[in-house]
Amino acid sequence: MRRIISVLLENEPGALSRVVGLFSQRNYNIETLTVAPTEDETLSRLTVTTTGSDKVIEQITKQLNKLIEVVKLVDLTEGAHIERELMLVKLKATGSQRAEIKRTVDIFRGQIVDVTSSVYTVQLAGNSEKLDGFIQAVGTSGILEVVRTGVSGIARGEKVLSL
Amino acid sequence: MELLSGAEMLIRSLKDEGIEYIYGYPGGAALHIYDALFRQDEVKHILVRHEQAAVHMADGYARATGKPGTVLVTSGPGATNTITGIATAFMDSIPMVVLCGQVASTLIGEDAFQETDMLGVSRPVVKHNLSVRHPEEIPEVIRKAYYIAATGRPGPVVVDIPKDMTAPNERFEYSYPKKVKLRSYNPAVRGHAGQIKKAVDMLMAAKRPVIYAGGGVILGKASSQLTELTRALGFPITNTLMGIGCYPATDKQHIGWLGMHGTYEANMAMHHSDLILCVGARFDDRVTNATEKFCPGARIIHIDIDPASISKTIDADVPIVGPVDAVLKEMISLVKESKEKPDADALASWWKQIEEWRAFHGMRYETSPDVIKPQEVVEMLWKLTNGDAFVTSDVGQHQMFAAQYYKFDKPNRWINSGGLGTMGFGLPAAMGIKLTHPDHEVLCFTGEGSIQMNIQELSTCKQYDLPVKIINLNNQALGMVKQWQDMNYESRHAESYMESLPDFIKLAEAYGHVGVRIDRKEDLEPKLKEVLAMKDKLVFVDIYVDRFEHVYPMQVARGSMKDMWLSKTERV
Numbered sequence A: 001m002r003r004i005i006s007v008l009l010e011n012e013p014g015a016l017s018r019v020v021g022l023f024s025q026r027n028y029n030i031e032t033l034t035v036a037p038t039e040d041e042t043l044s045r046l047t048v049t050t051t052g053s054d055k056v057i058e059q060i061t062k063q064l065n066k067l068i069e070v071v072k073l074v075d076l077t078e079g080a081h082i083e084r085e086l087m088l089v090k091l092k093a094t095g096s097q098r099a100e101i102k103r104t105v106d107i108f109r110g111q112i113v114d115v116t117s118s119v120y121t122v123q124l125a126g127n128s129e130k131l132d133g134f135i136q137a138v139g140t141s142g143i144l145e146v147v148r149t150g151v152s153g154i155a156r157g158e159k160v161l162s163l
Numbered sequence B: 001m002e003l004l005s006g007a008e009m010l011i012r013s014l015k016d017e018g019i020e021y022i023y024g025y026p027g028g029a030a031l032h033i034y035d036a037l038f039r040q041d042e043v044k045h046i047l048v049r050h051e052q053a054a055v056h057m058a059d060g061y062a063r064a065t066g067k068p069g070t071v072l073v074t075s076g077p078g079a080t081n082t083i084t085g086i087a088t089a090f091m092d093s094i095p096m097v098v099l100c101g102q103v104a105s106t107l108i109g110e111d112a113f114q115e116t117d118m119l120g121v122s123r124p125v126v127k128h129n130l131s132v133r134h135p136e137e138i139p140e141v142i143r144k145a146y147y148i149a150a151t152g153r154p155g156p157v158v159v160d161i162p163k164d165m166t167a168p169n170e171r172f173e174y175s176y177p178k179k180v181k182l183r184s185y186n187p188a189v190r191g192h193a194g195q196i197k198k199a200v201d202m203l204m205a206a207k208r209p210v211i212y213a214g215g216g217v218i219l220g221k222a223s224s225q226l227t228e229l230t231r232a233l234g235f236p237i238t239n240t241l242m243g244i245g246c247y248p249a250t251d252k253q254h255i256g257w258l259g260m261h262g263t264y265e266a267n268m269a270m271h272h273s274d275l276i277l278c279v280g281a282r283f284d285d286r287v288t289n290a291t292e293k294f295c296p297g298a299r300i301i302h303i304d305i306d307p308a309s310i311s312k313t314i315d316a317d318v319p320i321v322g323p324v325d326a327v328l329k330e331m332i333s334l335v336k337e338s339k340e341k342p343d344a345d346a347l348a349s350w351w352k353q354i355e356e357w358r359a360f361h362g363m364r365y366e367t368s369p370d371v372i373k374p375q376e377v378v379e380m381l382w383k384l385t386n387g388d389a390f391v392t393s394d395v396g397q398h399q400m401f402a403a404q405y406y407k408f409d410k411p412n413r414w415i416n417s418g419g420l421g422t423m424g425f426g427l428p429a430a431m432g433i434k435l436t437h438p439d440h441e442v443l444c445f446t447g448e449g450s451i452q453m454n455i456q457e458l459s460t461c462k463q464y465d466l467p468v469k470i471i472n473l474n475n476q477a478l479g480m481v482k483q484w485q486d487m488n489y490e491s492r493h494a495e496s497y498m499e500s501l502p503d504f505i506k507l508a509e510a511y512g513h514v515g516v517r518i519d520r521k522e523d524l525e526p527k528l529k530e531v532l533a534m535k536d537k538l539v540f541v542d543i544y545v546d547r548f549e550h551v552y553p554m555q556v557a558r559g560s561m562k563d564m565w566l567s568k569t570e571r572v
Helices: A015-025 A054-066 A097-107 A129-139 B006-016 B026-039 B053-063 B083-091 B118-125 B135-150 B193-205 B215-218 B223-233 B264-271 B324-337 B344-360 B375-384 B397-405 B427-436 B455-464 B479-488 B504-511 B522-533
Strands: A004-008 A032-037 A043-051 A070-075 A081-092 A111-115 A119-126 A145-146 A152-155 B004-006 B023-024 B044-047 B069-073 B098-100 B128-131 B156-162 B171-173 B209-213 B237-238 B254-257 B275-279 B297-302 B318-321 B392-393 B442-446 B469-474 B512-519 B539-544
Touching: A004 A015, A004 A152, A015 A043, A015 B044, A015 B118, A032 B193, A081 A097, A081 A129, A097 A111, A097 A119, A097 A129, A111 B006, A119 A129, A129 A145, A129 B539, A152 B512, B004 B006, B006 B026, B006 B135, B023 B053, B026 B069, B026 B098, B026 B156, B044 B455, B053 B069, B053 B083, B053 B098, B053 B427, B053 B455, B069 B083, B083 B098, B083 B118, B083 B156, B098 B118, B098 B135, B118 B156, B128 B135, B135 B171, B156 B193, B193 B275, B193 B297, B193 B318, B193 B324, B209 B223, B209 B455, B215 B223, B223 B324, B237 B264, B254 B264, B254 B397, B297 B324, B297 B455, B375 B397, B375 B469, B375 B522, B392 B397, B392 B427, B397 B442, B397 B469, B397 B479, B427 B442, B455 B504, B469 B504, B504 B512, B504 B539, B512 B522, B522 B539
Parallel strands: B023 B044, B023 B069, B069 B098, B098 B156, B128 B156, B209 B237, B209 B275, B237 B254, B275 B297, B297 B318, B392 B442, B442 B469, B469 B539, B512 B539
Antiparallel strands: A004 A043, A004 A070, A032 A043, A081 A119, A081 A145, A081 A152, A111 A119, B004 B171
């Protein structure tokens, strides 16, 4: 099952490589990984999406917690949560394609953020399925380049991940 | 306040941490540190002949004393040579700090001479690693390193020290921190009371219980609590290879150690139990055999300081995270207060069954009128040393024979590389013990394969006068490899024979020690007595043993705990 694990990590050199190393050492999957500093400059927030049986996920969270630089973590998929991913897509856009792409972008509530005579660059945010859906809708033949940030997530309601 | 250079602060920090000995080898990036070491005489340095041995020495010291060991090496090859030793300590959760020189911070990343990314190389095999980024941080980094190494589930910690951090011309105010603050590292100090209560209720209701104890009991200094609880309950107890000595092996409630080469009765009792109380063990594959066939009727209580050890391979019904001594203490008081008592009738018939298993096989081997059996060497040394020696071993058949036939009644006496299985561990580990226990007998059981993996340390033994007794069970083959080839590869002995073995007697003499060869059965006892009488000499005892002996019992691969070979021909 797919899980989103969100981690508060000491903002120190080497901390990220310990997390990434753990996944490869113990043969766990990483599907996406995002990391950036938080409003507290001593902390980074890292979000990793992974798949595995409940037993594997339990081991992943326990092993992550064992890392000295991991301050706190939560499995967001255990409760109601919001997940977002940002995607930039460069598409071939000439002739009648231009209007068609514009319509599709509007349906997906994306934005065209850069335009040339033959290329549109589209920005789209949402959950991963929505981004997958957009790629399917425009078709891979028109796609020149795709870049995705990976998933970031946050719990719904009052629940917060903080010290 | 005193002004000290980075190197001086480092050595002073070690002294303030209570470190008496460090084991190491100098080199370019560590020279400022070695100079500071030279100019004081409180922290003593032991110069090994290979850095791997320095780590095993520190490891042997740590296992025998329960205190963290300390290693000092230079960058590059000095640091990478420690990796096998660090991995050995990591697998067995041994507290240790490894201080590594590094090229100057201005050169890092430029492929400088003797530069290796030691933080990267060591990362998978350390509990944690730290680097010094400013010289004034040194006391705090050292305090943190020992704190992390020795608390919670212990383990090795590497500290990477760029050469410019220890420069002699820059001086700083020195003070050693009393406490460390680590917001993200808070090992459990006690177990969950509700879970402990639940566990005790289950213990009282059990019909066929077994206590299964591991190295965590020794690391957690909880042998006396374990012994008290076991006696209060009257349950059979087995332990892992790493747990040997956590409960007296000669006691009647002890049913031997379990797993791949464990006793018949311990493996049978585990398989047929209805309740397993696991204390500081981790259901390792050398214990469980095939996990899907593991102890089908047993419910499991698992006590461990490391939550990640619980339900990793075998699911626990009642997990208890906490230090084993504190958890066992609470259990003892609950057992004593409890109105319920263990089910005496059920226990009596359970013990009757176990005694039948013990009588059916137990620990036994066939003797021969003329060939020396490796097992009888171990048994004889057990008797001649009154079961009170510190015993280290290398890895292979001799390790299993030593663990099976030397009966340990005390913790911290059986010292071996159980998790990683590191050949070459035994001699340096014995040296680390002898250094701090000069009045105790220290035996190193080894084989002609293993001993050659760190034999250069005979030179260190001479320099520091370390009269350990090396018991080389010489079967002229890599015995365990050969055994597996006999059993699984139709006796095709691929590369498991060593041609051109050295004359170990002359070799020992060349290093300034005594060598004794024993190849006749009638010489065994008198010569071993002579060896043990040479109190102040290192004696290399080269004993020619049966070349065809196998270690039994041996669990059948991919079977359950109860599926065992009891000899070359008997399978149950």
